[in-house]
Amino acid sequence: MSAIPAIELIDVGKHYGAVSVLSGINLSIAEGEFMALLGPSGCGKSTLLKLIAGLEELSEGEIYVGGRLANYLKPSDRDVAMVFQNYALYPHMTVRENIGFPLKMSGLAKDAVRGKVEDAASFLQLGAQLDRFPDELSGGQRQRVALGRAVVRQPLAFLMDEPLSNLDALLRVEMRTELVRLHKRVGRTTIYVTHDQVEAMTMANRIVLMHKGVIQQVGTPAEVYSRPANTFVATFVGSPTMNLFKGRIESGGNGRKFVGPFELPLNGMGTKLADGPATLGIRPEKVQIAGADTSHALTGTVELVERVGADSFIVAQLGGGTSVNARVDAATEIKEGDLVAITLPAGALCLFDAEGIAVEEGT
Amino acid sequence: MAVETAARLPPAIAADHARARRARRRRNELLRHLALAAITFVLVAPFYYVFLASLKNATEIFSYPPKLLPFPPYLGNYEKLLFHTGFLRWMFNTLFVAGSVTTLKIFLDSMAGYALAKVDMTGKKVVFMAMLILLMVPIGALIVPLWSLMSSIGLIDTYAALILPPLANPLGAILMRQFILGLPKDLDNAARLDGLSEFGIYWRIVLPLIKPGLVVLAVIIFTDQFMSFIWPLIATTSDDLQVLTVGVAALRAHGGANYGLWSASAVMSLIPVGVFFFVLQRQFLARSLAGALKQ
Numbered sequence: 001m002s003a004i005p006a007i008e009l010i011d012v013g014k015h016y017g018a019v020s021v022l023s024g025i026n027l028s029i030a031e032g033e034f035m036a037l038l039g040p041s042g043c044g045k046s047t048l049l050k051l052i053a054g055l056e057e058l059s060e061g062e063i064y065v066g067g068r069l070a071n072y073l074k075p076s077d078r079d080v081a082m083v084f085q086n087y088a089l090y091p092h093m094t095v096r097e098n099i100g101f102p103l104k105m106s107g108l109a110k111d112a113v114r115g116k117v118e119d120a121a122s123f124l125q126l127g128a129q130l131d132r133f134p135d136e137l138s139g140g141q142r143q144r145v146a147l148g149r150a151v152v153r154q155p156l157a158f159l160m161d162e163p164l165s166n167l168d169a170l171l172r173v174e175m176r177t178e179l180v181r182l183h184k185r186v187g188r189t190t191i192y193v194t195h196d197q198v199e200a201m202t203m204a205n206r207i208v209l210m211h212k213g214v215i216q217q218v219g220t221p222a223e224v225y226s227r228p229a230n231t232f233v234a235t236f237v238g239s240p241t242m243n244l245f246k247g248r249i250e251s252g253g254n255g256r257k258f259v260g261p262f263e264l265p266l267n268g269m270g271t272k273l274a275d276g277p278a279t280l281g282i283r284p285e286k287v288q289i290a291g292a293d294t295s296h297a298l299t300g301t302v303e304l305v306e307r308v309g310a311d312s313f314i315v316a317q318l319g320g321g322t323s324v325n326a327r328v329d330a331a332t333e334i335k336e337g338d339l340v341a342i343t344l345p346a347g348a349l350c351l352f353d354a355e356g357i358a359v360e361e362g363t
Numbered sequence: 364m365a366v367e368t369a370a371r372l373p374p375a376i377a378a379d380h381a382r383a384r385r386a387r388r389r390r391n392e393l394l395r396h397l398a399l400a401a402i403t404f405v406l407v408a409p410f411y412y413v414f415l416a417s418l419k420n421a422t423e424i425f426s427y428p429p430k431l432l433p434f435p436p437y438l439g440n441y442e443k444l445l446f447h448t449g450f451l452r453w454m455f456n457t458l459f460v461a462g463s464v465t466t467l468k469i470f471l472d473s474m475a476g477y478a479l480a481k482v483d484m485t486g487k488k489v490v491f492m493a494m495l496i497l498l499m500v501p502i503g504a505l506i507v508p509l510w511s512l513m514s515s516i517g518l519i520d521t522y523a524a525l526i527l528p529p530l531a532n533p534l535g536a537i538l539m540r541q542f543i544l545g546l547p548k549d550l551d552n553a554a555r556l557d558g559l560s561e562f563g564i565y566w567r568i569v570l571p572l573i574k575p576g577l578v579v580l581a582v583i584i585f586t587d588q589f590m591s592f593i594w595p596l597i598a599t600t601s602d603d604l605q606v607l608t609v610g611v612a613a614l615r616a617h618g619g620a621n622y623g624l625w626s627a628s629a630v631m632s633l634i635p636v637g638v639f640f641f642v643l644q645r646q647f648l649a650r651s652l653a654g655a656l657k658q
Contacts, residue, residue, distance in 0.1 A: 090553075105557050106558060
């Protein structure tokens with residue numbers, strides 16, 4: 001792996017008049033890395049991808065592709081290939097012509113184009129479809145043609161803009177596996193835009209989580225999940241979402257404690273955080289429904305039990321309008337109306353300051 | 364529910380109901396066909412009448428009762444039209460002018476439509492609004508200034524006088540803009556990444572995809588030019604530059620009341636337009652956007 005990042009963004013920003021779509025984007029993507037840009041609709045992830053591709057004009061900052069400043073390079077000179085959310089296949093061209101089109105445009109000899117197209121088609125299992133038109137293909141096949149058109153160029157990086165978003169659930173899972181396999185085989189840097197956290201978590205080496213045009217967190221899927229940088233990341237990633245309890249940090253005779261819908265001794269947590277407003281978070285699967293003799297035990301009334309196969313999702317009312325979500329083994333015998341003891345293990349807690357920024361990570 | 368009810372009826376009554384339904388369907392179908400036949404008659408009868416008149420001599424045309432199938436047909440009208448008037452010259456002029464205008468306009472309008480739909484440029488909205496406003500100006504209001512303009516640059520009584528002014532009609536560019544706006548932006552982005560220039564995107568991606576739109580535009584322009592009368596009448600003075608509409612009108616002025624000859628000229632004038640439609644209607648079947656996008 002080369003020391004020069006495949007793609008580097010320095011203080012990148014994009015605005016349309018007074019409306020800022022992206023600001024202060026700093027990101028370094030290593031060669032061969034599979035990076036997912038994750039975020040809700042309208043967070044600027046597709047715009048960022050288009051800026052990298054050169055399809056949108058940069059308002060500020062610098063973009064380096066393969067160590068070269070790409071700000072003023074034409075899209076075709078940036079050595080990137082893009083797979084679009086809508087396949088963007090040329091409907092008047094056959095599969096063969098679609099895949100071979102970028103090679104033809106680059107001036108490659110006809111024989112070489114034919115060879116490369118056939119190699120890509122065979123790898124993507126499109127050999128029998130080469131002379132068909134896009135409207136004669138299934139959704140999955142069209143997706144593979146779009147991939148073929150990108151792969152055949154052998155670019156420095158692949159840019160994928162929600163390529164699986166319109167496929168049905170089964171095909172999406174199948175194509176997800178194919179994409180990961182493709183990435184392993186060609187080993188090229190891939191930037192993958194998605195709003196589907198499952199796609200991001202299962203496919204990417206690292207995730208860039210975005211909100212309102214700003215990067216919220218960059219990290220491996222495990223880091224983003226278990227040590228969210230702020231309350232937005234905590235609630236966006238994970239299903240059901242992380243439990244968040246608003247309250248205050250207070251110092252008393254028995255040490256510092258969290259005072260909110262319930263009181264909880266901090267036991268050494270949050271030492272960097274001064275007394276004042278704070279938010280306490282915990283993932284539902286870390287919440288333990290256990291006996292009342294355990295530490296930090298709270299009691300609550302089970303309001304809802306959702307059985308989803310191997311697990312059950314439980315919503316328990318703690319009183320005062322506060323509820324806690326828990327994910328327990330389906331074998332746990334709990335029914336609606338039960339009074340249960342709830343434990344929030346200290347090691348699984350996340351603490352956020354008044355602005356919602358994480359100050360102490362859970363594990 | 365209805366099926367369940369029918370299933371419970373005794374077989375004899377169910378059969379009666381089925382017969383009644385069939386009879387009602389046949390009656391409705393018959394009424395539909397009668398209505399269609401009446402409309403067809405109204406549309407076709409004038410053409411048939413003109414065609415018949417073109418195959419009759421001066422006395423047969425006014426004979427009563429009229430012959431619906433004149434046999435043997437009288438071809439004197441066609442002979443006179445083709446060999447004793449300037450009809451062939453008018454036809455050539457018309458086809459040359461209409462063909463040139465159509466070809467040039469298809470090219471210019473689709474390029475203008477592409478620029479208006481896809482290219483980011485300052486003042487695009489103003490230009491588009493100006494074009495829309497121009498559409499509302501009647502041709503009559505433009506005749507005099509147009510003639511002065513063409514006269515001042517010495518183009519009156521030339522082919523250029525017949526070909527250039529129609530090129531400025533903004534309708535085609537507006538139509539093309541609407542067609543091109545319907546194409547997904549990702550297609551041009553993909554083409555840009557594949558290394559195509561702006562003209563390359565227009566030529567290799569957009570033009571093939573708006574073929575049905577181009578055909579519609581070609582038909583509109585060609586028929587408009589084919590039937591154009593006022594401007595060719597004013598812009599040309601010599602017989603050699605007369606187009607069909609002007610020439611056929613002149614037949615009436617100079618040749619006396621020869622209904623057979625007029626009918627023959629009407630029939631002959633229809634042929635190029637008919638052929639044009641016949642050839643281009645096949646192009647309507649050109650590949651559409653199906654398959655370009657996720658469905």
